[in-house]
Amino acid sequence: METLIKTSKSSISENNVTILDGKLSLPKSYLLDKAHLEHTSTLIVSGSLIEGIGTIHSDIDCIIICEKRPKAQNMKHIGHAFVTDINYRHITKDEEVHNTTDFYGDTSIHIDADYVTYSEIDNIFFKIEQTFEEIASDQRFLYAPALTNTENNVIHRLIIGHALNNDEKFFKLKSRIPVEKHIYLAHREKLPVFYAFQDVQGCWQSENLWMGCEIARDMMFKTAMSFTYLTGTTNKHYKWVYSNMYRIEGFDEIKNKFFTLARQGASTRDECRSYIQETLQYMDLLFLEIEKILNSSKIYPTAEQSLAALDNEFNERKQTTHKVSKSEYYFRKKYFAAKDTPPLLSLLKEWE
Numbered sequence: 001m002e003t004l005i006k007t008s009k010s011s012i013s014e015n016n017v018t019i020l021d022g023k024l025s026l027p028k029s030y031l032l033d034k035a036h037l038e039h040t041s042t043l044i045v046s047g048s049l050i051e052g053i054g055t056i057h058s059d060i061d062c063i064i065i066c067e068k069r070p071k072a073q074n075m076k077h078i079g080h081a082f083v084t085d086i087n088y089r090h091i092t093k094d095e096e097v098h099n100t101t102d103f104y105g106d107t108s109i110h111i112d113a114d115y116v117t118y119s120e121i122d123n124i125f126f127k128i129e130q131t132f133e134e135i136a137s138d139q140r141f142l143y144a145p146a147l148t149n150t151e152n153n154v155i156h157r158l159i160i161g162h163a164l165n166n167d168e169k170f171f172k173l174k175s176r177i178p179v180e181k182h183i184y185l186a187h188r189e190k191l192p193v194f195y196a197f198q199d200v201q202g203c204w205q206s207e208n209l210w211m212g213c214e215i216a217r218d219m220m221f222k223t224a225m226s227f228t229y230l231t232g233t234t235n236k237h238y239k240w241v242y243s244n245m246y247r248i249e250g251f252d253e254i255k256n257k258f259f260t261l262a263r264q265g266a267s268t269r270d271e272c273r274s275y276i277q278e279t280l281q282y283m284d285l286l287f288l289e290i291e292k293i294l295n296s297s298k299i300y301p302t303a304e305q306s307l308a309a310l311d312n313e314f315n316e317r318k319q320t321t322h323k324v325s326k327s328e329y330y331f332r333k334k335y336f337a338a339k340d341t342p343p344l345l346s347l348l349k350e351w352e
Contacts, residue, residue, distance in 0.1 A: 003259060005246045007052045012045070012162045019049040020056065024109065028164050031062060034078060034102055035113060036070040042170050046161030047112070051235065053243040060104075062113040063157050065173070069096045069115045081110075116154055118173075124151045125176060132181040135188060136301045139310040139332060142189045155182055156234045179234070180299045186229040186236055187290075191335055192219035192283075194328045197347070200276065201327075205351055209272035216279040217261075223286045224258050230293040254289060257282050280344035287338035294336055306336040323350060 010019045018025045035043050047061025048054030073094045075083055080100040083091045088099060102111040124147065131146040147155070158177060163170035196219050203212030221241060228244040229236070231251075235244060245258050261282055266275040294300050301309075314320050314329055327350060330341045 001260060001263070003246065005242050006055075007243065007247065008049075008054075009052055010050050017045055017050075017060070019054075019060070019109075023056075024107065026060070026104065030104075031060075031111065032164055034080070034100070034111060035062065035064050036074055036078070036097075036115075037064065037165070038066060040166070040169075041066045042166040042173075043164045044157065044161040044170065045164055046157035048235075048240070049109075050162070051160050053235075053240060053247075057108045059101075059110045059112040061153075061157055062111060063154065063161065064113060064115045065121065065170075066115055066117055068117065069098065071095065072097055075100065114150075114154070121154065121158075121173065124154060125178060127151070128155075128178050128182050128185060131185055132178070135185070137305070137309060139306055139313065139335070141193055142185075142191075145189050146185050152186075152234075152236050156236065159234050180297065182234065183229050183232070184297075184300055186234070187226045188335075190222050190226040190229065190236075192222045194331045197327075197331055197344070198324070200280075201348055201351060204273075204276060204348055207269070209269060209276070210267075213266050213272050213275050216276045220258075220261060220279045220283055223283050223290075227254070227286050227290055227293075230290060251289065254285065257285070276348075277345055280348060284334070284338065284344050287334040291336060291338045301336075303337045307333070 008019070008021045010017070012018075015028055016025045017028060017031065031045060032043060035041075037043060042065045044063040044065070045060060046063060048058050049060055071094050072083055072091045075097055078100075081102050082100070083097055084099045084101075085091055085095055086098045091097065097115055099115070100111075100113045102113075103109075104111060127146055135142065145152075155177060158174055159179065196215055199215050200212050200219070203209060203215065221238075224245060225236075225238070225241050228241065228248065231248050233244045233247075242259075242262070245255055248255060261275075261279055264275060266272045291303070295303060310329070310332060314325070317325065319325060320329070327347050330347060331344075333341050334344075
């Protein structure tokens with residue numbers, strides 16, 4: 001199968017930011033002139049084009065880290081295409097500026113700049129550390145993310161970005177990012193929940209198979225995204241799952257099977273049953289690799305710690321010998337100790 005994913009190279013030189021394999025080059029001075037900078041501010045150029053996965057219609061994402069956000073009146077002389085508040089609404093009064101947008105010449109590229117304070121970044125770091133400490137000793141479902149989308153974007157753009165001024169200040173800030181803990185949170189937040197697997201079980205038994213295919217597909221995507229986070233990516237947006245998987249080094253079987261299943265359709269009864277089974281088998285393969293990665297870290301909870309936490313939860317429950325309880329236990333154990341669990345296919349067909 002031809003893999004229809006495109007990546008490119010970017011580079012930062014003394015005077016220019018070059019993207020899309022050299023097709024477009026922007027002067028650093030252009031980006032600096034478009035930002036409101038105090039002497040303590042740091043301008044970071046980042047985003048999908050810098051990362052090498054953006055397109056000719058993507059934006060160059062900038063972060064201006066500052067002590068205090070500028071007011072709209074401070075930006076008036078720059079002539080931005082539009083200036084927005086915290087809710088990305090166009091500012092019409094002298095309010096605090098959160099974001100600006102500019103179009104670069106007559107190209108399709110635009111410059112998207114967010115103003116974030118140093119204290120807000122400190123708070124993001126604190127939230128990561130605090131949440132990691134809370135979940136490292138339990139195995140509960142994480143229905144609500146620890147960080148907002150904006151906060152996740154800030155972390156990712158700090159990690160992959162380049163400072164155009166105040167380099168030393170930026171490197172010190174970057175060195176404080178709790179990257180492994182952030183990745184572990186992302187992994188835990190994205191794991192598919194057991195109740196989705198119950199829906200697949202129900203669809204399988206009742207032959208509501210189109211629905212079953214879509215739920216299985218969604219679970220597979222979530223497990224794959226969780227896997228990509230643990231391999232090191234911090235780009236959490238759903239649309240980049242193909243690019244994230246494509247750029248992983250090694251794991252050829254994992255990658256090739258993902259692309260096949262992700263683009264595969266099913267309409268007949270036999271096709272749907274086959275797709276659901278293939279998808280669940282692939283998830284088992286992913287869980288085994290996830291287990292290996294978790295075991296290789298000195299920071300993540302050990303399999304023994306995670307198992308103790310899961311056992312403690314189930315020991316507090318009633319009716320744990322029921323099929324549903326056993327199925328949930330094995331499904332959730334796959335998150336960290338997959339090799340000691342029955343295949344998802346056997347759990348799927350347990351009610352037949």
